[in-house]
Amino acid sequence: MRFLPVRDDALLIELADLPTTLALFDSLSSDPIGGTGEMIPGARTLLVFYRPSAVTPGEIARAARSRDLGGRVAGEGTLIEIPVTYDGEDLDEVAGLLGLTAAEVVLLHTGHDYAVGFTGFAPGFAYLSGGHPDLDVPRRSSPRTRIPAGSVALAGTFSGVYPRESPGGWQLIGTTAARMWDLSRERPALLLPGDRVRFVDVCGGARSTVSVAAGSAGPTAPAGPPAVTAAAADPVTVGLEILDAGMLTLLQDLGRLGYASMGVSSSGALDPVALRCANRLVGNPSGAAGLEVTFGGLRLTARGEQVLAVTGAPVPLTIRTPAAAPDGARTRTVDVGRPFALGAGEELQLGRPTAGLRSYLAVRGGFDLEPVLGSLSTDVLAGLGPAPVTAGTVLPVGLPARGIPAVASPGAAVDLDTAEVVLDVVLGPRTDWFSADAVEVLIGQSWLVSARSNRVGLRLEGESLTRVVDAELPSEGTVAGAIQIPPNGQPVLFLADHPLTGGYPVIGAVATHHLPLAGQLPPGARIRFRPLGPFADVSSESSEVQP
Template sequence: MDARLLPMGRTAVLVEVEGTSHAVALRLAVGGRVAARHHPWAAVTEVVAAARTVLLRVAAPQHRDAVAEAVAELARTLDRAALETPGSVHAVELPVRYDGPDLEDVARHTGLTPATVIRAHTATPWRVGFGGFAPGFAYLVGGDRRLHVPRRAEPRPRVPTGAVGLAGEFSGVYPQESPGGWQLVGTTEVVLWDVERDPPALLAPGTTVRFVDADRAEWAPPPGRAAATEEVAALKPSGAQSRRATTRPPARALHVVDPGPLALVEDLGRSGLGDVGVGRSGAADRAAYLLGLRLVGHAVDDPDADDPRAPASVEATLGGLVVRAQGDLLVALTGAPCPATVDGTPVGHAAPFTLADGRMLALGTPVAGLRTYLAVRGGIDVEPVLGSRSADTLSGVGPAPLKAGDVLAVGPPPDAFPSVELAPHAATDDDVVLSMTPGPRADWCDLEGLTHGIRTVAQRSNRVGIRLEGKPVQRSEAYAASELPSEGLVPGAVQVPPGGEPVVFLADHPVTGGYPVVAVLTAQAVARAAQLRPGDRVRLRWVQV
């Protein structure tokens, strides 16, 4: 298999192959080696397949080159027979009522009758190629070639849960209500995504999928195999299993009096779920979050590496957070500096202090920056979701935004004592400079135009990403009319949509995107970008790594 390695920052590599079948085969081969945990595959934290690429993310920068060499060698030696592999032994049957609003349009596109469209959709087994834009969404490949149809000219603002659609060579099922432009041919009642199920996604890469016409009276699950709806019921844990075993009130906690504009619980995020449409998420300003942990005595072995054991903190956007202590707590404020008081007495920034039992901490509006972190010795001990306590604003996975009346339990303190009393922080410049390295599609655009002049952070910015307004970046002549299939993304990816205004993705970025990523911010620049407010002035510059 021919493969091309493309740069994607210091902790990821993008592997480009010939087509979807090649990407699926390489993804399955990589997955087997990652599961075996042998060197260097043990360092891989995420594998995200797409239409023509496979993205591999590693735990820390020092592992990237070894993983890149290993995946290149794997691609070179992968037997072409792997491309014909029908999928995993596990198969799922999805009963569908073919009542979709676009069934007649699909028939006209294909020159078939509606009944023939249904027979074509159900007669051929499909295979999960890769995950998509929403948790549990799977791009299904390998179906009847006669069903290749274009997306709708105008996407629907609302596609209902369970809608079954066609687009290009793919079929898929919408796991939750969302906008979408696929041609809808039917509906299914099968639950594709459930965070209380293990695994939460019913359709994993490599799984064989058979659609079944639910209106056929003679249909029944094959002997020895449950229908998908029965599999879901069997796999879903009971309510008692899915919640904490005890409801005993915590000895130490933070009581939320006022969450301010937006307050979230965040840690380092969740890895390994990109293939089913769930990004890592985690603290937007990773550096500020980690500094807060150090100040209250939590050791951080490698600030560049993912650590699922890292305790959670509170991320407050534009201040306004008011909390009351239950028990004596050691806390620290980092990130965007803001006026802060304990029962009216000012307290410092980037230095630990005691929040005594019953005392109230109140944050004002930051004087600079956007996000302030409240770290607590012991960490915020909310219930983990898929291995993390982080709130993901894009997928909706994780704890809900904080509201008045919430009680946040605080975990047991670590054995080590704090060794840092005060951490200096740099003053904010008028113009923020964001350093970046070339991305996988750097040749698609005029790179000099990317770094020319001042750009301004647009109002349409959040934890998903920031849009930089300014002189549009021009496409290279060779790619002026080209379209790019969706590819895996990382935090700091700089994507240039057709309008030419760059978008910088942050913690809650989508798993894949269909516009060229021409650059990737350094980790330090991602942290700085997370503190930018609408209207802030930004310069982009290239650096060598």
Template sequence: MTAFRTASRQHLLIDCADLTETMRLHHSLETAALPGVLELVPAARTVLVRFDPARTSARELESAITGLDLASGASGDERSVSIDVVYDGEDLAEVADLLGVSSAEVIARHQRARWQVAFSGFAPGFGYLAGDDPLFDVPRRSSPRTRVPVGSVALAGEFTGVYPRSSPGGWQLIGRTDAVLWDLDRDPPALFVPGTIVTFKDAGRETVRAAERTNATDQVAGDTVAAAGEATAADGQGEAEPQAHDSAAAASASITVVQPGLQLLIEDLGRPGFASMGVSGAGAADRGALLAANRLVGNAEGAACLESFGGGVVLDITGDGVAAVTGAEGPITVTSAAGTVFRPHLGEAFSLVHGDRIELGAVTSGVRRYLAIRGGIAAPTALGSASADTLGHLGPAALTAGDTIGLNDPRTAPHLVDPGPRLGEDQTLPAPGDLVELTVTLGPRDDWFTAAGIETLLSQEWTVTYESDRVGLRLSGDVPLERARSGELPSEGAVTGALQVPPNGQPVLFGPDHPLTGGYPIIGSVEDTDLAAQLAPGVRIRFRVSAPDTSATTDES
């Protein structure tokens, strides 16, 4: 290892000399199972370690990791899969020219090479496969395609990969396969998990017929705006397959969406622990607000709720229950079937009876509200979570007018209803034009910026732009952040709250649905992620550096 870097208060980024060392370190860390380590995210030249600060510290982890024997980082009993490929990719001839060989030799050597999944990212099920043939070092396309077909076999840099769903991408296409890269009914769902040995075989011209491929993987895998490793955060989101919300069929109580507002999602605490398969944690953007809503109605803290962005939501209720709304300020109206109007307060439990209509008006401060109903929402789960992941396209799709979702029996809630005092009374969320202060921990790539660039980050005001969503908040400042180094990093892990800086020098603050890896440097990470989730376009931000953590490690090992 060459360096240990702070990625957040609970994340440590470890630089490695090359891809081989990265793979060995990842395997050694998996085998060691160090106390307090919660998740590992390998990448091209780094391993991101998520840990529990209550059980360990960055300094303790640095000491333990430094003592690992990387020579034993290859297990010799790796999982292996074989992939049938039709080598008729649009870029095959160009790749051959770039490598100075014939198309036939590209195909033959692609099959003879020993490929191993080094890491995942870009989309659920997408694996970066490293080979042992030095021939394969292929530049990405100068102009990425807006849509690459599902099952495309491609090359970029030292890697080969297979697109698990149709998405934008800039890799060079050499073939196609019918192999299902992502299947929630399989264990593990990803065909390509880190360490897997992959063999490619020539399937001929008739075995793979793209027109007959199933679109099942399209319903659960995600895409970013560019080729793997080129994600820039909050750009376009690809297309989600429509999903039926029919959980009400077997439920005696339900919610019918009359108007969804700008965005209405089902969210819980997310699905942490699957980053190695290219799956982000997702979950509620303002986790504190979701926890508070569930506490008010007596639910388990991770029960599924509705997350509303911006207001304009109208819902009809079937059955009786107890509800609570937390998060952003804005009018809440309950109208009974008889026309009686009741206006509950934000942050307090209130009763519902059959035929009630709930309206969440336009927000006045903050942007997201959480509606919890005793018993929780009866939503289908993916990898143990009902959360909608808008980038990865996991979990239920965004709710639309006419959708009906079931509610669990309120008797299944484990706690008593907490009627008050009202939660959030002392919290004032910002409105457009307001100035807020966010605490930032510098790293892991603050050394990619000049001293003037760091000063700019911390001294000038930044404004949240309208190009913001659950993937990330795009920020705008008068002076862009000045880089000390040009170019991009090899793809490496990123965390919720990360401030990634694309070439224009205007940072993007990653939200819960952010890409797991990327090649733009991250100057720091915001600690106040719940507050960040409530920042509307037009809110002004100042960053301040967090107080030093005496347990934190230094950059150089």
């Protein structure tokens, strides 16, 4: 075993192969190490989150080494047939890389059954192993920003199906209409660890159904997130009506924890400090859902009397009273970081931020909506949670929480010099995949935040980092803040809606205390990275990851 730092609260355990990894995952799941949390298995690694106040990396390493990993026996899971039309845009390129014809690639792909080794990247995405050994192809040198839902793809020796439209770097060889993730099913994921998979060539005359033990999952299009609207038969009398959603407005809370083993990221507010503050100002539980408003522009009106607060990126706040009011039409301004009243029929408008990117609006009583897997967060990569808020949306407001007093003092606002922001990073786990001067290149320059950035991650532009290991990295767990380096050498800094697993090496990760700051960086901002300490391998029992 090898133990590598990932973040100041996460450790990567590197093992010999997938069976050993799954054996350790089973052992630590049935008998957890005190102070550890969620775990994400990869092809040859296990990512372990932990509480630094409760356990050290060295203690985790010693406990992991003591486990018996020889007792896991692979079972004969459900055989699931997936119909495929082999029309992928990379099929010919894959054939050329392998020295085969496209037809021969299809024969190899359909001629062997696969096993679901682990899940990750996104809900419903399963890493399938055990196919023909000749199907071993590298990922693309630069990941695509958009891969259609239902794309059947290869990376290394793995095969997989993208459950919804998302970015990704796998090679596309076909498409399927099978629904890989559906919350209306008893088991939302079509493929779970232990299942066996057989790909069927539709054009070759094979049947086009997908069989599962719990019933049929027919060839239907992947479902998107449910819209956030009020039912016409049950009009909302107490709530907020959206007049203009601005550039992007999402419902966000502190995320959906505990579903990593299903491939579900925690998601949640990119600046949880600001969200907690907004909730405290109006007397809500700190984890209640609020509106995350990107670059201002939100305009809404109150149904019933409401108490609101806005924190995070500071924006001008203007309230307009309707002309029908007793005193006629009036306009007033209120302050960011303080609670304020919004009368029935009054309109609130958020201007453009003077610093940062994302503002958070909380309303006393919170939003009375049905959570998805325990959360109202919108995960834009996974398509989980409520849809982005749009004009015409009416968000019902619940009853105020009892026993939680509102805080009248000013809340924290973003203090951000976008000319250059310094982010603390923990080096690892794959610094040895880069040239000797790679860390100096990483920390010695100012990186530009690209306009192609979003809640999944910040794409950075600057002097490229040079890899010295050209091999394919077996997919492994990733964290928010991870600085992933694709073959083009331009970093991608993962944010809250990042994929749970990835196949490009990570040279470091932003420390947890600076993640909210990273979530506030707009396109055009510049970043400098400051390492918290040298890279540390925790392979020896006496060693620790240094802060």
